Amino acid sequence: MKVLVAVKRVVDYNVKIRVKSDNTGVETANVKMSMNPFDEIGVEEAVRLKEAGKATEIVAVSMGPQACQETIRTALAMGADRGILVLTDAELQPLAVAKILKVLCDKEQPGLVILGKQAIDDDCNQTGQMLAALLDWPQATFASKLELGVSDARVTREIDGGLETITVTLPAVLTTDLRLNEPRYASLPNIMKAKKKPIDTVDPASLGVDVAPRLSTLKVNEPAKRQAGVKVATVADLVAKLKTEAKVI
Amino acid sequence: MQPYHAPLRDMRFVLYELLGADRQLSALPGWEEVTADLIDPILDEAAKFCREVLFPLNRSGDEEGCRFENGVVRTPKGFKAAYDLFRQGGWTGLMAAGADGGQELPRLLGQMVSEMICSANLAFGIYPGLSQGAYAALAVHGDEALKRAYLPKLASGDWTGTMCLTEPQCGTDLGLIRTRAQPQEDGSARITGTKIFISAGEHDLADNILHLVLARLPDAPKGIKGISLFLVPKFVPGPDGRPGRPNGVACSAIEHKMGINASATCVIHFDDATGYLVGEPNKGMRAMFRMMNEARLAVGIQGLGLAEAAYQGAVAYARERQQGRALGKPSRPDLPADPILVHPDVRRMLLTIRAKTEGARALAAWVALEMDKAARGGDRARREETEDLAALLTPIIKASFTDMGFEAANLGVQVMGGHGYIREHGMEQLVRDARITLLYEGTNGVQALDLIGRKLTAHGGRFLRRFFHPLDAYLAAKAGDPALAEFVQPLAKAFGRLQQASAAIALQGLKNPSDAAAGAADYLRLFGLVAMGFQWARMAETALAALAEGQGGEADFYQAKLATARFFMARLLPECGALLATVAEGGKTLADFPDRAF
Ligand SMILES: Cc1cc2nc3c(=O)[nH]c(=O)nc-3n(C[C@H](O)[C@H](O)[C@H](O)COP(=O)(O)OP(=O)(O)OC[C@H]3O[C@@H](n4cnc5c(N)ncnc54)[C@H](O)[C@@H]3O)c2cc1C
Numbered sequence: 093m094k095v096l097v098a099v100k101r102v103v104d105y106n107v108k109i110r111v112k113s114d115n116t117g118v119e120t121a122n123v124k125m126s127m128n129p130f131d132e133i134g135v136e137e138a139v140r141l142k143e144a145g146k147a148t149e150i151v152a153v154s155m156g157p158q159a160c161q162e163t164i165r166t167a168l169a170m171g172a173d174r175g176i177l178v179l180t181d182a183e184l185q186p187l188a189v190a191k192i193l194k195v196l197c198d199k200e201q202p203g204l205v206i207l208g209k210q211a212i213d214d215d216c217n218q219t220g221q222m223l224a225a226l227l228d229w230p231q232a233t234f235a236s237k238l239e240l241g242v243s244d245a246r247v248t249r250e251i252d253g254g255l256e257t258i259t260v261t262l263p264a265v266l267t268t269d270l271r272l273n274e275p276r277y278a279s280l281p282n283i284m285k286a287k288k289k290p291i292d293t294v295d296p297a298s299l300g301v302d303v304a305p306r307l308s309t310l311k312v313n314e315p316a317k318r319q320a321g322v323k324v325a326t327v328a329d330l331v332a333k334l335k336t337e338a339k340v341i
Numbered sequence: 342m343q344p345y346h347a348p349l350r351d352m353r354f355v356l357y358e359l360l361g362a363d364r365q366l367s368a369l370p371g372w373e374e375v376t377a378d379l380i381d382p383i384l385d386e387a388a389k390f391c392r393e394v395l396f397p398l399n400r401s402g403d404e405e406g407c408r409f410e411n412g413v414v415r416t417p418k419g420f421k422a423a424y425d426l427f428r429q430g431g432w433t434g435l436m437a438a439g440a441d442g443g444q445e446l447p448r449l450l451g452q453m454v455s456e457m458i459c460s461a462n463l464a465f466g467i468y469p470g471l472s473q474g475a476y477a478a479l480a481v482h483g484d485e486a487l488k489r490a491y492l493p494k495l496a497s498g499d500w501t502g503t504m505c506l507t508e509p510q511c512g513t514d515l516g517l518i519r520t521r522a523q524p525q526e527d528g529s530a531r532i533t534g535t536k537i538f539i540s541a542g543e544h545d546l547a548d549n550i551l552h553l554v555l556a557r558l559p560d561a562p563k564g565i566k567g568i569s570l571f572l573v574p575k576f577v578p579g580p581d582g583r584p585g586r587p588n589g590v591a592c593s594a595i596e597h598k599m600g601i602n603a604s605a606t607c608v609i610h611f612d613d614a615t616g617y618l619v620g621e622p623n624k625g626m627r628a629m630f631r632m633m634n635e636a637r638l639a640v641g642i643q644g645l646g647l648a649e650a651a652y653q654g655a656v657a658y659a660r661e662r663q664q665g666r667a668l669g670k671p672s673r674p675d676l677p678a679d680p681i682l683v684h685p686d687v688r689r690m691l692l693t694i695r696a697k698t699e700g701a702r703a704l705a706a707w708v709a710l711e712m713d714k715a716a717r718g719g720d721r722a723r724r725e726e727t728e729d730l731a732a733l734l735t736p737i738i739k740a741s742f743t744d745m746g747f748e749a750a751n752l753g754v755q756v757m758g759g760h761g762y763i764r765e766h767g768m769e770q771l772v773r774d775a776r777i778t779l780l781y782e783g784t785n786g787v788q789a790l791d792l793i794g795r796k797l798t799a800h801g802g803r804f805l806r807r808f809f810h811p812l813d814a815y816l817a818a819k820a821g822d823p824a825l826a827e828f829v830q831p832l833a834k835a836f837g838r839l840q841q842a843s844a845a846i847a848l849q850g851l852k853n854p855s856d857a858a859a860g861a862a863d864y865l866r867l868f869g870l871v872a873m874g875f876q877w878a879r880m881a882e883t884a885l886a887a888l889a890e891g892q893g894g895e896a897d898f899y900q901a902k903l904a905t906a907r908f909f910m911a912r913l914l915p916e917c918g919a920l921l922a923t924v925a926e927g928g929k930t931l932a933d934f935p936d937r938a939f
Pocket of ligand 1: 503505507511514537539540541598606780781782784785786787790
């Protein structure tokens, strides 16, 4: 079975995010970028499926500027077999990404598509769901455990109240949650091999997808600065303040 | 301390912009693939590994230390798992030959990865570091059978190496070695003796330990000319190549020490242990020097790594800590006090660390690239030139970089005030860890003697010319460039002082060698400053060019480079004047002081 994994290039999770001075977005120039951590979990899961003999080929897809190729290489170094770079300088919103993935799924016919449940830059948490709708495939979101059968998959999902286990028929869309696995470090030999693995480059127009944004960003602001705290002398003081000032109890 | 972040931007500046290393390396046979799109992901992954796996074990490893129980050494919690990940990641074989299962990547890359490891966790890095030295010695001097049996194991990291020189009565002066080797009929030898201070001599990270031991054969000439090198495995490999019967090797204790507490420093007894000669009888020093030169460069890189770690910790603290007001206008009137970053003395300390660290990184990279080029291409003359340069700069890199690492850690503590002295902030550990680097692999005093005694005098000053000529040519070429004047002029002045000091040392060496020896350490320091200054001028030139090309997005980065270059030229390089004066004085004031008056 072929597995398609979506990998997004985002500001590295260690970087302290700064808002652009004109409030149009987040500063990304000369900022360290890496693979979205949830997508790393997706790649890891796909590689484990392949190591277990359940997947035959892993295709990593990334969309954006040329530099996204580095993100694909990271996936290849972890164990993906080949990459597809959808080259565009346009702003990509979840619907556009889902549409592109839909076209790629039509072409590639994977048995399973794995996405992160969200990307740590815009935190949308929409793409996987939209893709499932466009493909009319079942979706298993927020996965923390995957048991892949021949024609279906048992997936444990993280939900508000705890865990939910569902079965979906294949092909299906899966989105990863944090506890699904712990991604490996790419080994040096595999980093070297990754350089030789093929990456196809396409663009949204050649896939027949209109990626024009449907939402417009009005303004991006820093979150309000945390106020300095106060020290309270006694528990009674604390309770009083929680009641009268914070009004939380 | 805040987590370590590898200085990837600065490394890329050195690699691609200053040296054009990607172009130069990929033009060499076998390294066609070594372009930026391979180098970057390797450095990125190494950086991630160091930050996420090695750094978190640095302080816990220091607190816990190694434990010795019933002849067995237990490394601190987490070290074994980290080593396994490191080994499985293929990092132990980064530079090893493809035939041995290594990746055969350039030294330059290996060196940058080593720097990161040393910044994140020096004590951890010592284990694979020694294996690398053992690999180098064996690869060049071992016979085919030894190479086949052991090199792949070192490359894979399944087994680790040591170097066993030191004995209770024998430190610097290796001529005093007493460990004996008795040849056997089957061509092996039986080794008997006691070695002390053996790093990684015993531990629980790997299945077997390969000791490279200096010992004397029967009837060997006295002193340094009668020493041979042997490979002594902890477990003698069986016919299947796996660790077999225990050899006569035992660890009886580990040292309790000032720093690198997670690195086991062992007393090792060899009792009729089976060993195999590496290289020729009585020529052990030649083979060992191969390992020691590798190790000396590697220890220099330890100094660099520690300095970088100290800088990162000190800067983060100086931004946060608020005390006092800037002289003149407050920088943060909204706060009760300004961040200490505003104070000139704090800035002096931070910039001193930074200017030396970046200068050292560039210098080490330049030498490594030259060595890579010589290893893969060029004719014999070219190779010889590079060997000369490396031989000249090895003691300078070892001593001046480790001096720098220790100085940087000390300044780091000073920046943090009393908080720097408190264990949980991590800075005092860097001071303690850095202290050993000035001692092992030949004390820094001995490095200075090597520089003036062997390197300056070799082949009528040929080694020296390998550094002086390119520097001279650079200064001549740039003399008329007004944009570079503020960098080139101070460098030319410092170079003049180095030339004068070299002449003084040469003369003293002829007349009274102890005069030369008296100024050796100062001479080495002077040399180190000029060598870094050379790199700073070139870095300033590179940054100016980048700004002129309109690298607008990164203007801050290049401006900071220029500002650091100016600081180096204006505030660090003038020390060369004082050092020259000290060298020129000779050793009279030292010699005249009566022994009994001490
Ligand atoms: C933590 C640790 C790890 C070590 N790891 C290893 C290891 O893995 N393998 C190994 O073999 N050894 C190891 N060593 C030993 C180390 O290399 C020696 O301690 C070092 O070479 C100095 O020898 P020494 O301590 O006997 O000092 P000495 O040789 O007694 O020197 C004392 C002082 O005299 C000076 N001095 C000595 N001779 C001269 C001279 N001719 N001219 C001028 N000055 C001189 C020295 O510079 C020094 O200042 C380790 C030591 C430590 C502390």
